[in-house]
Amino acid sequence: MKILVTGGAGFIGSAVVRRAIAKGHQVVNLDALTYAACLDNVASVADDPGYAFEQADIRDRAALDRIFAAHDPDAVMHLAAESHVDRSIDGPGTFIETNVMGTFQMLEAARAHWVQKGRPESFRFHHISTDEVFGSLPADPEVQFTEDTPYDPRSPYSASKAGSDHLVRAWHETYGLPVVLTNCSNNYGPFHFPEKLIPVIILNALAGKPLPIYGDGSNVRDWLYVEDHADALLLAVEKGTVGRSYNIGGENERSNLELVKTLCAILDRMRPKDAGSYADQITFVTDRPGHDARYAIDPARIREELGWRPSVTVEEGLEKTVAWYLDNEPWWRALQDRQGVGERLGVKA
Template sequence: MRILVTGGCGFIGSALVLHLVHDLGHEVATVDALTYAANPVSLASLEGDARHRLIEADICDRPAILEAFRSFRPEAVMHLAAESHVDRSITDPGAFVRTNVIGTQVMLDAARGHYESLSGAEKERFRFLHVSTDEVYGSLPPGGFFTETSRYDPRSPYSASKAASDHLARAWHETYGLPVLVTNCSNNYGPRHFPEKLIPLMILNALEGRPLPVYGDGQNERDWIHVEDHARGLVAVLERGRLGETYLLGGRAVRNNLAVVKALCAAFDRLRPEGGPHERLITFVADRPGHDRRYAIDPSKAEGELGWAPTKSFEEALEATIRWYLDNEAWWRPIREGRYKGERLGLGTAG
């Protein structure tokens, strides 16, 4: 297939693009604005591969997006491009509304025009997969789980902008007949994760002997999914999902933030015992506004309908993730020292 992937130089996007090209042999056009959280080095293994092309474009740039559709003529779109860091959404909500809402509308309009130009088997095959987050559902009570019928209740500018984009995607399906699928996922972790998010920030801070800042009491709970399990799930939805449906993709690995950081410290003590015990670096900081207490996903629908399931053990995959960062300083060091120069480091929100 020819698949257009937005945000393909980001964390989840790059894992998806590598899976689509290397593992499945698809032809992919990556559309990415190459903003602060994107890193084309993540796709370095595709350099010179005729099955991949990189289109540097902002999803809000309607002429550029229309040209991407015209030149590539995709058989499917996997729309991942988004502003995604909650802390940044609190300080600059306008950027999140622009990218996540207006950008999604531009993508849907372009896809609709492209879809309506198709006929026969090409039109029957076409899909638009909109990738979202569990944060749109708000905060769960203790022991609760999100399902596809959970009520939307976003609490941050980030989650509100993603909720709006979800509604737009469904509206384009209902109003215009665009063959849309929607996914909502839990917190991702794994290689090539931008180092302002919880796990990569803690890994790099621990490596440098710096404080490990944890919001509030550290009891905020999140469901963790390895980025490669998520990429497989997205492909399963694209290939086998029912049009107009939503599928929740989670890792069945609910942990509170403090437990995640402590597990990371324990792994660090095994891998880099010098400077340990690393738990001594944990520092509690003031909680952020509107910090949801619990997210957790019930992925039963995706498991039952699509034959997909998460495969990674959290503790084992967490240690493998730490090893990746230890072995790939050339990937993260320029980001850590260059793009953050003069900028306050994030506190590692877990969503």
Template sequence: MILVTGGAGFIGGNFVLDWLATSDEPVINLDALTYAGNLETLASLAGDARHVFRRGDICDRALVDELLKTYCPRAIVHFAAESHVDRSIHGPGEFVRTNVEGTFTLLEAARAYWSALEGDEKAAFRFHHVSTDEVYGSLGPDDAPFTETHPYEPNSPYSASKAASDHLVRAWYHTYGMPVVTTNCSNNYGPYHFPEKLIPLMIVNALAGKPLPVYGDGKNVRDWLYVKDHCAAIRVVLQKGRLGETYNIGGWNEKPNIDIVHIVCALLDELRPDAAGSYSRLITYVKDRPGHDRRYAIDARKIERELGWRPAETFETGIRKTVEWYLANPEWVANVQSGSYRDWVAANYGDRDDSRAQVRA
């Protein structure tokens, strides 16, 4: 059995579904079910004895100890995190608590559990920490992509909290010999993505005839990774990754945000045409967020060279699958758009400078 934290969130939920689709090894799933945790993502596992769900906080040491003692997992895959930059700007405290204190709690519980193991069980145990490319900071337009040895230069409360958690994991390996691996991924997209992030927000707002808010000039560049490719990479690193190592996971798909929005609009024009005209008419430029990193790009050659992983999806195939999924699952979308989510959208976009909120095709 493996223990997955944050397994009802976007990436964690996809990982749990993917794991149980390709393996009979059970999963104990620990998730606090905050705003982005959604058990509907895991509805297909209802009644499946291979999936054991526990609602709880990774900062709850007694609960984590209990789960480790009861289920004796051979690995912990740690997804649980507060992950939205804008939310971290509005409320950084929760990011420090979950991402830093929570990771510390997990590491200490795992260290106690691992130290008591013996023989093959002790040798086989792994702690897989899932992190982000945002810890590396921002790149210039001509800079080489981030490698695993790039210095950490986090620029937001979110990325700073993730950088801190990465450092803790590294320290527990070097100080205590904990069998850890870390992965730093680029921007994920795909099914079950909570609609505060760029791609699902554009899809949901377009279908509702609402403005498609684009920060600044829309030319911030990100590397896009289809979530199921990310899940496959995590399985490979968990199985074959060298202890104490970091592996960057990227999609080899650098694109400016405004290009992403136009691609989504073009797919919606094709798959769900609007009598009022192209969805691109809804694009609205809004005031940029503070500390907005200009460019991220992942150099994923290490994981390909050492472990043989490379993404299976191109951006063109992955984004089509993503748009098709949202069109086919309106109930899931409607149910996650709770009152608290709508309040968040109003708080985040309501205070932008109206002088820049002009609609452009």
């Protein structure tokens, strides 16, 4: 299969690109190379004969038409998106432009390509989204997001992703475009851009800086190792039912405070301080506006229909992640000078 991956130089997108090449697929990586993208993320496959790179903006319809015509993909995996909630609070316009209008342009370009090819039933437009579109859950562990949970986005980021999800469903119902949708829980792992919680904690700990935790640290997330997610995404594009959505979760719920304490304990073992614990650096800071209390995914549908379930526990995944950051300092050092990295964002509301 030849797959057009949008956002393939980003965190999750690059994991998909690497895994797809390893599985023998051809990949066209379309990325605008904005602040969170890094071609080093795909350096391991850049010379593979099945890999091609196109620098383009998903909002640029002419560029998209050229890329579809030049590469004739069998499927699209649409990951390109603005994804940092704090940045969406400070600058929501970029999120609407990229996540809503960019998805619209991708759908139209894909539809034109699909029609021109004779509407092949085998074509797929796989839209990758987030569990944040469902809003916030109560503390009750029996309550989880399912594919039928009503949408209730509460940040500019999640609202923009909800909008893009609705567009994808509409293009399937109205035009017959063969689509698959997935909504995932919080990802983590190698190549995670250093503005998100886990890399912030690792890198601040190593630098002797405060480890910031929003509010009282009780917010709960379901953590999904990025390579497990990549496997699930490729399974969905290969075998998912047209018009169906699949929730992808790590089955690893942890509060932010629990997560940070686990990271500190791992660092205490792998890179011990001269005195004390990294946990001594934990600092509670003013909460994010509209901070959702809990996310948790019920992944029963993808498990029962496609046979996928996560293979990595959060403890195993955090060990791997910490080890990767300790071994790849040149990668993250080069990104720390990028706009906004290391600053507290999302406090302008």
